[in-house]
Amino acid sequence: MSGERAGREDPMPTLETDRELVGIVAVADNGVIGKEGNMPWHIPEDLQHFKETTMDHPVIMGRVTYEGILETLGEPLPGRTTVVLTSRDLETPKNVVLAHGLEDAVETAERVARDRHDDTDRIFVAGGATVYEQFLPVVDRIVVTEVHEEPDGDTRFPEWDRGAFDEVSRDERDGVAFVEYERQ
Ligand SMILES: NC(=O)c1ccc[n+]([C@@H]2O[C@H](COP(=O)([O-])OP(=O)(O)OC[C@H]3O[C@@H](n4cnc5c(N)ncnc54)[C@H](OP(=O)(O)O)[C@@H]3O)[C@@H](O)[C@H]2O)c1
Numbered sequence: 001m002s003g004e005r006a007g008r009e010d011p012m013p014t015l016e017t018d019r020e021l022v023g024i025v026a027v028a029d030n031g032v033i034g035k036e037g038n039m040p041w042h043i044p045e046d047l048q049h050f051k052e053t054t055m056d057h058p059v060i061m062g063r064v065t066y067e068g069i070l071e072t073l074g075e076p077l078p079g080r081t082t083v084v085l086t087s088r089d090l091e092t093p094k095n096v097v098l099a100h101g102l103e104d105a106v107e108t109a110e111r112v113a114r115d116r117h118d119d120t121d122r123i124f125v126a127g128g129a130t131v132y133e134q135f136l137p138v139v140d141r142i143v144v145t146e147v148h149e150e151p152d153g154d155t156r157f158p159e160w161d162r163g164a165f166d167e168v169s170r171d172e173r174d175g176v177a178f179v180e181y182e183r184q
């Protein structure tokens with residue numbers, strides 16, 4: 001966890017937060033994470049893991065991922081504030097706020113957590129590919145579900161610097177593994 005981080009947009013913005021920035025993703029063995037705006041699989045165990053891990057924390061995501069969730073669930077993620085990165089001016093239901101850049105997203109997530117008197121120590125970054133790409137250089141931790149399949153898809157998890165992280169836990173299940181990496 002660090003007070004200052006450099007992101008990709010706008011030469012070197014600093015992301016000011018004392019909370020841990022945590023990427024969370026489910027990625028197939030062939031790197032696929034998405035298909036036609038949605039997940040390429042339905043794995044209840046992973047949905048449960050995502051829910052338990054992110055519950056009560058602010059969750060930052062891209063507009064395409066957000067719209068996929070709305071389509072699937074019929075509502076935003078319950079029990080969490082979603083911070084949607086977009087250049088658009090969308091109508092937002094309760095528990096959804098817009099952000100127009102990385103710094104804005106982190107500041108908004110911070111403000112939301114404070115306003116909820118939320119003493120959670122984590123802000124989650126939940127994709128999709130464009131959002132992971134921007135945040136991966138600055139996250140403190142990455143929570144990965146390895147999906148042992150090779151599905152068709154149109155969206156892949158970006159390259160990331162594994163050498164900068166330690167694997168700190170691994171829970172092997174049937175067809176999936178829940179793995180956590182911590183920045184060195
Ligand atoms: N397997 C997993 O764990 C997982 C997790 C998340 C998503 N996914 C999948 O990934 C796919 C979506 O990924 P994606 O890469 O296509 O889309 P995305 O990252 O979800 O959303 C892209 C959009 O986010 C907005 N955005 C991104 N960075 C921004 C910035 N710095 N400032 C302002 N707006 C910004 C833009 O919205 P505007 O166009 O509105 O400006 C952009 O078009 C879906 O299939 C989804 O299901 C999988």
